Amino acid sequence: MSADLLALVSAPPSSGVDLTALVGSSLRWVGPATQAAQRVADLETKLSPRWVWWSARTDAAATVRAGVLLRRCHDLAEVHRLLYGRWSAAPEDVWATAHGIPLDEVAQAPPDDLFAVVDESPRLVGQDGLLRGDALSGRWLNTPERLIQWAEAALTCAAHQLGHPRSRAAPLTFATESATALLCLELERDGLPIDRSRLEALITKVAGERPLSLADEADRRRERDALVLAHAPGREGTDLRNPAAVKELLAGAGIEVPDTRKWTLEPYAATSALVRSLLAWRAAERIATTYGWRWLDTHVGADDRLRGAWTACDGGAGRMTAEAGLHNLPVLLRPGVAAHAGRVLVRADLGQIEPRILAAVSADRAFVEASAADDLYAPVAARLGVERPVAKIAVLAAMYGQRSGAAGEALAGLERAFPQAMAVLDAAYAAGLRGEPVLTHGGRLVHTRAGPSSPVPGSDPGVDRARGRFARNAVIQGAAAEFFKAWVALLRQRLRPLGAEVVLCLHDEVLVHAPAQHAEEVVGQLHASLSEVGRWWFPGVPVRFVADAGVLSRWSEAKG
DNA sequence: TTGACCACGTA
DNA sequence: CGTACGTGGTCAAC
Numbered sequence: 001m002s003a004d005l006l007a008l009v010s011a012p013p014s015s016g017v018d019l020t021a022l023v024g025s026s027l028r029w030v031g032p033a034t035q036a037a038q039r040v041a042d043l044e045t046k047l048s049p050r051w052v053w054w055s056a057r058t059d060a061a062a063t064v065r066a067g068v069l070l071r072r073c074h075d076l077a078e079v080h081r082l083l084y085g086r087w088s089a090a091p092e093d094v095w096a097t098a099h100g101i102p103l104d105e106v107a108q109a110p111p112d113d114l115f116a117v118v119d120e121s122p123r124l125v126g127q128d129g130l131l132r133g134d135a136l137s138g139r140w141l142n143t144p145e146r147l148i149q150w151a152e153a154a155l156t157c158a159a160h161q162l163g164h165p166r167s168r169a170a171p172l173t174f175a176t177e178s179a180t181a182l183l184c185l186e187l188e189r190d191g192l193p194i195d196r197s198r199l200e201a202l203i204t205k206v207a208g209e210r211p212l213s214l215a216d217e218a219d220r221r222r223e224r225d226a227l228v229l230a231h232a233p234g235r236e237g238t239d240l241r242n243p244a245a246v247k248e249l250l251a252g253a254g255i256e257v258p259d260t261r262k263w264t265l266e267p268y269a270a271t272s273a274l275v276r277s278l279l280a281w282r283a284a285e286r287i288a289t290t291y292g293w294r295w296l297d298t299h300v301g302a303d304d305r306l307r308g309a310w311t312a313c314d315g316g317a318g319r320m321t322a323e324a325g326l327h328n329l330p331v332l333l334r335p336g337v338a339a340h341a342g343r344v345l346v347r348a349d350l351g352q353i354e355p356r357i358l359a360a361v362s363a364d365r366a367f368v369e370a371s372a373a374d375d376l377y378a379p380v381a382a383r384l385g386v387e388r389p390v391a392k393i394a395v396l397a398a399m400y401g402q403r404s405g406a407a408g409e410a411l412a413g414l415e416r417a418f419p420q421a422m423a424v425l426d427a428a429y430a431a432g433l434r435g436e437p438v439l440t441h442g443g444r445l446v447h448t449r450a451g452p453s454s455p456v457p458g459s460d461p462g463v464d465r466a467r468g469r470f471a472r473n474a475v476i477q478g479a480a481a482e483f484f485k486a487w488v489a490l491l492r493q494r495l496r497p498l499g500a501e502v503v504l505c506l507h508d509e510v511l512v513h514a515p516a517q518h519a520e521e522v523v524g525q526l527h528a529s530l531s532e533v534g535r536w537w538f539p540g541v542p543v544r545f546v547a548d549a550g551v552l553s554r555w556s557e558a559k560g
Numbered sequence: 561t562t563g564a565c566c567a568c569g570t571a
Numbered sequence: 572c573g574t575a576c577g578t579g580g581t582c583a584a585c
Contacts, residue, residue: 328570400573
């Protein structure tokens with residue numbers, strides 16, 4: 001396997017040089033980025049290597065920009081995050097852990113300013129065995145020889161990571177997390193296709209016409225406010241954006257509430273015109289401020305694509321994150337997300353993914369059997385002798401720790417019927433109580449204690465229980481995230497020959513922008529990839545995974 | 561200017 | 572006393 005490793009590393013912008021190095025067992029090449037992209041494309045075709053880089057963002061961006069699709073990669077930063085449960089994954093950190101040096105001994109990288117002292121020694125590794133901190137932040141990395149050293153260091157780290165015990169326990173995770181980081185760059189490059197005029201119409205409907213000036217914008221704002229304040233005679237000066245002032249306003253109208261949240265106020269909407277107008281104001285204000293004209297101008301390009309920064313994993317259980325509202329676009333605006341001419345959106349989401357993941361990671365025989373059904377809760381309900389809604393609440397309560405509602409007696413039934421599945425959740429909860437980290441199925445280390453300065457386990461029962469809930473959730477949500485990423489990573493490869501791209505990942509949902517004539521093939525590939533990944537990810541555990549897929553012209557057409 | 565809190569959108 | 576994320580508002584402390 002290691003014979004296939006090929007390093008691809010680039011000099012950082014601060015180095016002032018345009019150099020990229022390609023280094024493998026029988027290759028040492030350094031050149032400018034444009035030439036590198038061509039070489040990389042050739043090597044990908046001829047050798048299909050596993051590309052090694054410090055991180056996709058620092059080393060593979062030019063390749064992605066050139067439109068070259070790389071299939072297999074090893075992203076040192078993502079694997080570092082996975083193995084050690086830390087967000088920070090700079091080369092110095094990666095190097096230290098790969099050489100068994102505690103992370104506390106890694107000095108903070110010096111600030112990248114003009115006054116930084118540049119050590120001109122030719123060595124990359126210091127006397128202390130640490131990678132020199134200024135290699136990336138300073139200008140040191142500015143000659144072909146040094147870039148070769150940089151690439152060799154990456155290969156050394158990759159070998160160490162691949163030799164980690166958890167690499168053998170979950171061989172697919174490294175590849176998946178790495179491919180996801182690359183996919184993140186592709187998502188940023190391609191963007192989410194939108195129908196500009198439709199999006200503009202939707203924003204206009206809620207927030208009003210595009211303001212022509214700052215004064216105009218302020219007028220619009222006052223007009224929106226006036227609609228609410230008209231219901232509050234004598235209190236027209238209330239600042240609706242200040243929750244304390246709103247609370248006072250409501251009290252003046254005889255409505256005493258602990259806070260002014262939507263769900264707190266909703267019961268009063270039926271009887272109070274003030275509350276009704278306030279809630280409507282909030283909805284409009286949300287669009288006007290967060291998803292209004294400024295948002296459109298900032299994040300939607302001239303090519304009618306919505307773009308934001310993506311990350312392959314968050315700081316917790318490992319879900320993908322996205323900025324620019326890509327992960328929390330209000331349903332109201334979804335008609336504005338639409339395929340471009342000659343194309344369609346193919347949408348798919350994983351059905352009941354979290355209980356199915358619980359079945360898979362626990363290998364609980366009865367629970368795995370239940371996953372054979374299109375609706376997993378039906379056989380669970382039958383086995384427990386309860387109605388389906390009760391069974392559903394009980395399963396969700398077991399996974400998330402919710403105690404409200406009538407899940408109590410059904411929970412006891414779950415313990416009897418699916419002891420192995422419940423044991424997985426209980427073990428995670430117990431680890432969290434003790435402040436210990438947990439491992440996801442894919443081998444991600446998830447810390448339950450923020451750091452040495454956070455409360456000692458046992459000192460605060462509330463904190464302990466919160467850590468327990470977090471841990472119980474992390475083993476499910478984390479494994480689901482890994483599985484989703486594995487699905488999309490495979491899809492990403494299969495879609496390329498069809499001229500289709502993944503344009504949105506939303507935890508358990510994926511949107512593909514595809515040529516219309518290939519729509520059905522994409523749908524077939526969504527299902528085929530899913531069952532393949534299920535077999536790879538959980539060998540010998542015949543859990544059934546299901547996806548609901550559809551061909552749409554607008555995102556809003558989804559059954560949801 | 562920064563960090564805390566509120567509030568709310570998504571899964 | 573489900574969990575998690577990103578965003579934009581206000582306020583109090585600098």
